[in-house]
Amino acid sequence: MLTYDFADLHGDSMYNHLYNCVKNDIAAGTLPANEKLPSKRTLAKNLGVSLITVENAYAQLLVEGYIYSRPRRGYYVADLQRQAPPPKRAVTTAALPARKKKPLLSFAQSSVPPDTFPYNTWARLLRHTLTTADEHALISDTSAGGAAPLRQALARHLYQFRALQVQPEQIIVGAGTQTLYNLVVQLLGRNKIYALEDPGYPQLAAAYRANDVFCRHLPMDEQGLCADVLADSGADILHITPSHQFPTGVTMPISRRYELLRWAAQSARRYIIEDDYDCEFRLSGKPIPPLQSIDTEEKVIYINTFSKTLAPTFRISYMILPPHLAMLFYEKLGFYSCTVSNFEQFTLAKFIDDGYFERHINRMRTYYRNKRDALLQYLSSCPAARALKVEGEDSGLHFLLHLDTDAPDAVLKQAAAAQNIEIKFLSDYYYQKVNDNSRTMLMNYAGLEEERLYPALDKLFGALQPYLKL
Amino acid sequence: MLTYDFADLHGDSMYNHLYNCVKNDIAAGTLPANEKLPSKRTLAKNLGVSLITVENAYAQLLVEGYIYSRPRRGYYVADLQRQAPPPKRAVTTAALPARKKKPLLSFAQSSVPPDTFPYNTWARLLRHTLTTADEHALISDTSAGGAAPLRQALARHLYQFRALQVQPEQIIVGAGTQTLYNLVVQLLGRNKIYALEDPGYPQLAAAYRANDVFCRHLPMDEQGLCADVLADSGADILHITPSHQFPTGVTMPISRRYELLRWAAQSARRYIIEDDYDCEFRLSGKPIPPLQSIDTEEKVIYINTFSKTLAPTFRISYMILPPHLAMLFYEKLGFYSCTVSNFEQFTLAKFIDDGYFERHINRMRTYYRNKRDALLQYLSSCPAARALKVEGEDSGLHFLLHLDTDAPDAVLKQAAAAQNIEIKFLSDYYYQKVNDNSRTMLMNYAGLEEERLYPALDKLFGALQPYLKL
Numbered sequence: 001m002l003t004y005d006f007a008d009l010h011g012d013s014m015y016n017h018l019y020n021c022v023k024n025d026i027a028a029g030t031l032p033a034n035e036k037l038p039s040k041r042t043l044a045k046n047l048g049v050s051l052i053t054v055e056n057a058y059a060q061l062l063v064e065g066y067i068y069s070r071p072r073r074g075y076y077v078a079d080l081q082r083q084a085p086p087p088k089r090a091v092t093t094a095a096l097p098a099r100k101k102k103p104l105l106s107f108a109q110s111s112v113p114p115d116t117f118p119y120n121t122w123a124r125l126l127r128h129t130l131t132t133a134d135e136h137a138l139i140s141d142t143s144a145g146g147a148a149p150l151r152q153a154l155a156r157h158l159y160q161f162r163a164l165q166v167q168p169e170q171i172i173v174g175a176g177t178q179t180l181y182n183l184v185v186q187l188l189g190r191n192k193i194y195a196l197e198d199p200g201y202p203q204l205a206a207a208y209r210a211n212d213v214f215c216r217h218l219p220m221d222e223q224g225l226c227a228d229v230l231a232d233s234g235a236d237i238l239h240i241t242p243s244h245q246f247p248t249g250v251t252m253p254i255s256r257r258y259e260l261l262r263w264a265a266q267s268a269r270r271y272i273i274e275d276d277y278d279c280e281f282r283l284s285g286k287p288i289p290p291l292q293s294i295d296t297e298e299k300v301i302y303i304n305t306f307s308k309t310l311a312p313t314f315r316i317s318y319m320i321l322p323p324h325l326a327m328l329f330y331e332k333l334g335f336y337s338c339t340v341s342n343f344e345q346f347t348l349a350k351f352i353d354d355g356y357f358e359r360h361i362n363r364m365r366t367y368y369r370n371k372r373d374a375l376l377q378y379l380s381s382c383p384a385a386r387a388l389k390v391e392g393e394d395s396g397l398h399f400l401l402h403l404d405t406d407a408p409d410a411v412l413k414q415a416a417a418a419q420n421i422e423i424k425f426l427s428d429y430y431y432q433k434v435n436d437n438s439r440t441m442l443m444n445y446a447g448l449e450e451e452r453l454y455p456a457l458d459k460l461f462g463a464l465q466p467y468l469k470l
Numbered sequence: 471m472l473t474y475d476f477a478d479l480h481g482d483s484m485y486n487h488l489y490n491c492v493k494n495d496i497a498a499g500t501l502p503a504n505e506k507l508p509s510k511r512t513l514a515k516n517l518g519v520s521l522i523t524v525e526n527a528y529a530q531l532l533v534e535g536y537i538y539s540r541p542r543r544g545y546y547v548a549d550l551q552r553q554a555p556p557p558k559r560a561v562t563t564a565a566l567p568a569r570k571k572k573p574l575l576s577f578a579q580s581s582v583p584p585d586t587f588p589y590n591t592w593a594r595l596l597r598h599t600l601t602t603a604d605e606h607a608l609i610s611d612t613s614a615g616g617a618a619p620l621r622q623a624l625a626r627h628l629y630q631f632r633a634l635q636v637q638p639e640q641i642i643v644g645a646g647t648q649t650l651y652n653l654v655v656q657l658l659g660r661n662k663i664y665a666l667e668d669p670g671y672p673q674l675a676a677a678y679r680a681n682d683v684f685c686r687h688l689p690m691d692e693q694g695l696c697a698d699v700l701a702d703s704g705a706d707i708l709h710i711t712p713s714h715q716f717p718t719g720v721t722m723p724i725s726r727r728y729e730l731l732r733w734a735a736q737s738a739r740r741y742i743i744e745d746d747y748d749c750e751f752r753l754s755g756k757p758i759p760p761l762q763s764i765d766t767e768e769k770v771i772y773i774n775t776f777s778k779t780l781a782p783t784f785r786i787s788y789m790i791l792p793p794h795l796a797m798l799f800y801e802k803l804g805f806y807s808c809t810v811s812n813f814e815q816f817t818l819a820k821f822i823d824d825g826y827f828e829r830h831i832n833r834m835r836t837y838y839r840n841k842r843d844a845l846l847q848y849l850s851s852c853p854a855a856r857a858l859k860v861e862g863e864d865s866g867l868h869f870l871l872h873l874d875t876d877a878p879d880a881v882l883k884q885a886a887a888a889q890n891i892e893i894k895f896l897s898d899y900y901y902q903k904v905n906d907n908s909r910t911m912l913m914n915y916a917g918l919e920e921e922r923l924y925p926a927l928d929k930l931f932g933a934l935q936p937y938l939k940l
Contacts, residue, residue, distance in 0.1 A: 016756070027724075060755045063864075065693075065723020080725045114605035122813075123597040130593045135584035139781040140917070147783075175645040175785070175809035182652055186680045206805040210656045212682075223535075253535020254497075255550045285530045286486070311609045313617075313812035315645070335676040339645035339809055342783035343592075394533075447610070 002031075002043060014049055015056035022057065026066045026077055033079035037067060105456040108424035110397060111447030112311050116364060121356055122347065129346040138346060142337035144330070146173025146318070149349035154318060157352050164293055164302075170326045175315040175339035177275070177305050178207050183336075184301060184319070185211045187329055188237055188271060195235035197225055199429035201246045204239065204275075217431035220245070224252040227263040238264070239273040243288040246277065247429045247442050249392030249400055257291050264299035271325075276304045278396040280361050283369045285394070298322030306348070308397065308446075309361055316340050316348060368397060368446060374453065375445050384461045387468035397446040400426070403439045407467040410436070415463040421456060472501075472513060484519055485526035492527065496536045496547055503549035507537060575926040578894035580867060581917030582781050586834060591826055592817065599816040608816060612807035614800070616643025616788070619819035624788060627822050634763055634772075640796045645785040645809035647745070647775050648677050653806075654771060654789070655681045657799055658707055658741060665705035667695055669899035671716045674709065674745075687901035690715070694722040697733040708734070709743040713758040716747065717899045717912050719862030719870055727761050734769035741795075746774045748866040750831050753839045755864070768792030776818070778867065778916075779831055786810050786818060838867060838916060844923065845915050854931045857938035867916040870896070873909045877937040880906070885933040891926060 004021040006014065025031040038046070040054040047054075058075060061067045067075045129138070133149075141147060151168035158164040174180040181204070190213050196205055198217035208215050216233045218225055224245055230238060238260065242252035264270040274291045282288065292302040305317035321329055338345075351357050372393060379388050379401070387404035405412070409425040416423045426438035448456060474491040476484065495501040508516070510524040517524075528545060531537045537545045599608070611617060621638035628634040644650040651674070660683050666675055668687035678685050686703045688695055694715055700708060708730065712722035722730075734740040744761045752758065762772035775787035791799055808815075821827050842863060849858050849871070857874035875882070879895040886893045896908035918926060 019756075056755070063721055063755060064758055065721075065725055065727075078723065078725050080728055111610050114609035117605075117609055119600040123593075123600045126596055127593040130589040135587075139584035139587055139783055140581050142782050175649070175811075176807055178806055179645070179649070179809055190682050203805050210803060210806075212660050251533055251535075253548065255535055255548050257535075258550055285526065285533060286489075288534055311812075312612050312807065313609055315807070315809055315811045333680060335673050336648055336680075337646055337782065337785070339649055339785055341645075341785045341811065341814055342781075344811055344814070 002038060002047075004047065006047065006049065014053040015060075018047070018049070018053060018057040019060050022061055023064075023066050026061075026080065031077045033077055035077045036073075037075040037077065039074055105420065105448065105452065105459075106422035107444050107448070107456075107460070108422045108442065109447060110308070110444045112308065113367075113447060113449055114311075115449070116367060117311055117314075118356065118360055122351070125350050125354075125356075126343060126347045128350065129343060133346050138342050141342065144172070144334045144336045144338055145169065145326075146171065146338045146340065147342050147345040147349070150345040150352075153349040153352040157357070158320075161358070162287065162290065162293070164290070164320070166320050167323070170321050170323060171318050172321060172326075172329060173316065173318045173338055173340050173345060175317075176307065177277070177303055177317045178203070179315075179339050180303055180317055180319050181207045182211060183329075183333060184273060185213055186333055187321075187325065192236035192269065193234055194237045194239060195225075195230060195233055196239050196431075197241065197245060198431045199247055199426060200431070201241070202429065205431065208239075219432070219434075220248070220250070222250065223256045224250050225260070226256065227259040230260070230263055236267070236269040237271050237273065239275060241275045241277060242291055243276050243279045244282070244396040247398070247400075247426060249395050249398070251288055251395055254294075257294065261291070261295060261297070261299060265297045271299055271301060273301045273303060276302060278308045279304070280309050281365060281368055281396050283365065283372060283394050283396075292320060295322070298324055301325065309357070309364065314344075316344060371445055371448075371450060371453070372399075374450070375443065375457075378454065378457050382457070382461055384465050384468050384470065387470055391440075398442050398444045401441040401443050403441060403464070403467075404469045405439055405464075405467045406469075407439075408437045409439065412441075412464055412467060415467065416460055419459045419463045421460050421463070423460065472508060472517075474517065476517065476519065484523045485530075488517070488519070488523060488527040489530045492531055493534075493536050496531075496550070501547045503547055505547045506543075507545040507547065509544055575890065575918065575922065575929075576892035577914050577918075577926075577930070578892045578912065579917060580778070580914045582778065583837075583917060583919055584781075585919070586837065587781055588826065588830055592821070595820050595824075595826075596813060596817045598820065599813060603816050608812050611812065614804045614806045614808055615639065615641065615796075616808045616810065617812050617815040617819070620815040620822075621788075623819040623822040627827070628790075631828065632757065632760065632763070634760070634790070636790050637793070637796075640791050640793060641788050642791060642796075642799060643786065643788045643808055643810050643815060645787075646777065647747070647773055647787045648673070649785075649809050650773055650787055650789050651677045652681060653799075653803060654743060655683055656803055657791075657795065662706035662739065663704055664707045664709060665695075665700060665703055666709050666901075667711065667715060668901045669717055669896060670901070671711070672899065675901065678709075689902070689904075690718070690720070692720065693726045694720050695730070696726065697729040700730070700733055706737070706739045707741050707743065709745060711745045711747060712761055713746050713749045714752075714866040717868070717870075717896060719865050719868070721758055721865055724764075727764065731761070731765060731767070731769060735767045741769055741771060743771045743773060746772060748778045749774070750779050751835060751838055751866050753835065753842060753864050753866075762790060765792070768794055771795065779827070779834065784814075786814060841915055841918075841920060841923070842869075844920070845913065845927075848924065848927050852927070852931055854935050854938050854940065857940055861910075868912050868914045871911040871913050873911060873934070873937075874939045875909055875934075875937045876939070877909075878907045879909065882911075882934055882937060885937065886930055889929045889933045891930050891933070893930070 009017050040051060040058060044051045044054045065078055068078050069075050150173060151171045154171050155166055155168045158166055174183060193216060194208055194213050195216045195218050198219055205215060216235050218229050218233055225240060260272060264272050276290055279287045290302055292300045302320040306314055376393060379390060389402040391400040393399040409427045413423055424442050426440040427436050479487050510521060510528060514521045514524045535548055538548050539545050620643060621641045624641050625636055625638045628636055663686055664678055664683050665686045665688050668689055675685060686705050688699050688703055695710060730742060734742050746760055749757045760772055762770045772790040776784055846863060849860060859872040861870040863869040879897045883893055894912050896910040897906050
């Protein structure tokens with residue numbers, strides 16, 4: 001007969017305690033397979049507990065399969081056929097490595113200054129969403145392409161500010177551009193050759209690699225990728241950053257754009273993915289009209305993100321599919337739920353519709369222009385000035401800084417790292433290592449707060465100075 | 471000499487108007503390639519506009535590549551090498567199809583009643599996040615696995631309420647389970663055979679198909695999938711719903727669980743994905759302890775979601791990776807940004823830590839139990855009662871309803887559809903069509919508001935009654 005101690009339950013319920021006692025005895029083999037258990041009534045009497053306690057415990061054991069019942073005969077111990085558990089892997093007990101410690105300051109990472117996010121406006125608009133939006137749409141509409149209000153707001157915004165004419169149904173919303181890359185591969189097919197710019201954005205290549213697609217990394221000239229190189233590569237899909245090539249900063253001229261569109265038009269397999277990741281932040285003149293706007297053959301997939309304009313941890317990006325690809329998307333991938341929460345989609349729609357987004361962009365453009373100007377001012381007047389040459393300072397949130405030095409890039413990086421400052425060179429972004437010594441630094445200045453900028457610059461150029469030709 | 475009319479700008483700026491005029495003339499070929507443009511000063515004088523207007527227009531044309539400059543000679547029209555644009559595809563002008571109209575009422579779709587979401591609490595906690603959270607972490611930390619506060623809150627929650635001991639670093643947060651499936655394929659590899667339950671969740675198979683992985687759909691017995699069938703299939707990865715099999719409702723007994731774990735232990739290639747999609751909603755007894763809790767060999771990937779507990783449009787799911795897979799994840803996929811917005815991750819962390827989640831679950835369990843009881847009460851007393859048999863009503867948010875009828879499932883579905891009611895049968899979820907006439911309906915009652923439930927039931931069983939053996 002089963003005997004268990006109910007004296008000290010440590011806050012556990014009677015039934016749960018009994019369930020655990022019997023379960024452990026069965027799992028340990030103390031109660032052997034196919035042994036008959038006492039009837040509920042007998043066990044209750046013997047343990048001095050209520051019948052309902054035993055009933056609940058037996059019911060839970062039954063549903064989990066620790067015991068089985070035979071009609072009119074009672075309950076029996078199930079045969080778990082369980083061998084002794086093998087020893088746990090050593091790794092289980094080891095703590096997982098904590099995240100890498102970030103360097104104190106970084107000119108390598110693109111980020112958004114945390115104090116520029118419009119927290120109050122966002123909180124207010126979100127409350128508005130939660131209290132006034134159509135509850136059914138808000139809670140239940142998981143349409144693959146995104147929530148209707150956001151797609152409509154984006155279509156209006158693109159028309160007003162970029163002169164793009166797109167139907168809301170062509171716009172696919174996703175939790176970051178990486179999520180959209182995954183969808184693009186599933187849409188266009190893994191059996192294609194994808195061409196990427198070399199040098200290029202390493203996370204982009206990593207995303208394609210994780211998707212097991214074959215990538216060609218193609219060299220560029222001073223206008224970006226050219227159609228001859230592209231045609232020779234055998235590529236089907238071209239992924240480019242024509243407004244502001246990452247990392248070289250090149251803006252692709254209109255003639256080259258037409259050249260690439262003609263390349264795409266030559267085969268039904270060919271498409272161009274236009275990654276317009278920081279087009280909002282040209283610091284002089286107007287944003288460059290996207291390739292999408294001159295695409296008459298439905299060959300361009302346009303991708304943009306709110307990571308740069310609002311925050312990288314604000315996971316909203318979107319792509320514009322040509323109509324025939326949009327239809328293919330609904331057919332092939334329409335089963336997916338959109339990856340962005342409706343709360344944020346609805347709120348962003350209102351943020352755009354009410355003009356907050358436009359004002360935020362304008363404010364940020366001024367903010368970045370001031371920061372950039374301060375940086376240029378520093379570079380032109382610091383003790384290292386004679387060995388520094390700036391390039392591409394108008395095109396977006398990073399520019400190039402050529403260093404007059406004989407030192408290899410790696411040595412310069414190490415000198416900066418010794419000061420807890422992270423810098424990256426053009427050579428870090430090449431897939432085909434043509435030259436380890438680009439002597440060209442990327443200046444990603446967006447994320448550094450102004451009060452940390454000057455001390456960081458002093459430290460950086462203090463560390464680099466011994467290597468520069470002054 | 472260029473002559474443009476500046477009389478009516480329609481609110482456009484002077485410089486933008488001039489830029490557009492010249493651009494259009496170049497694109498149209500009116501200004502031929504390599505033609506020299508007037509100097510800025512001459513053009514300004516001739517048009518009667520300021521020099522800065524011409525300077526800005528030329529600068530923008532230059533950066534976009536419509537014109538080029540030759541040092542000390544001036545500006546020239548670029549050679550766009552552009553053929554006449556081909557006619558647009560017909561499809562471009564056609565409006566994309568609007569979304570399918572949903573049937574009036576559905577017992578086929580699982581959803582969450584929109585009025586049960588804790589809107590006020592959420593808005594309050596989100597404001598708290600926006601005003602008090604560490605701004606740097608909130609805006610800049612895009613760690614692939616998710617935000618630390620949420621992963622810590624989940625680890626505590628899983629320990630307190632499911633007795634699972636996991637390190638926060640083993641938890642990977644993603645924008646819905648579909649996003650996690652994509653990650654799992656990228657983690658475990660596309661060169662594996664994935665085994666799915668048949669019948670099963672169609673969107674799951676669709677997600678694997680979109681990822682180009684080879685799936686085997688394996689038949690089950692009354693305890694779920696068995697190891698023999700699994701071993702014969704050659705599968706490497708098993709994806710199952712052991713707490714509450716979808717759609718059959720089977721709870722996998724403990725003996726079968728050990729059997730599957732032994733299967734997995736036999737090869738380094740093998741893993742089990744445990745999809746615990748509605749474990750919070752067992753309506754009697756306690757939640758079933760997950761397979762993960764008895765996995766001593768690091769073979770189980772546990773997946774759960776907040777889609778059922780909060781809202782499907784609230785895109786937060788998570789998976790628990792065994793430690794060695796967590797390390798592989800950081801190594802292989804650590805470049806990804808987490809797909810869930812930090813605003814929602816931080817807010818959900820507080821929602822869990824402050825006990826709101828636990829209270830919400832308890833409230834929802836009572837809510838669903840009442841709704842389920844009302845439904846069972848209806849089914850046992852309605853005119854069709856004699857031809858109806860309920861199965862699996864305790865295990866989660868759907869149960870099975872066996873119909874005593876000779877009519878094929880398709881006929882019954884049509885009869886319901888004629889009343890604008892969507893129903894689905896077990897036969898709809900089979901991959902290998904063994905039997906088109908399961909005569910077993912799925913009752914997904916969660917999403918239907920109480921006031922619509924009885925009229926819907928009256929309509930449904932009114933429509934089915936002629937086919938039932940009464």
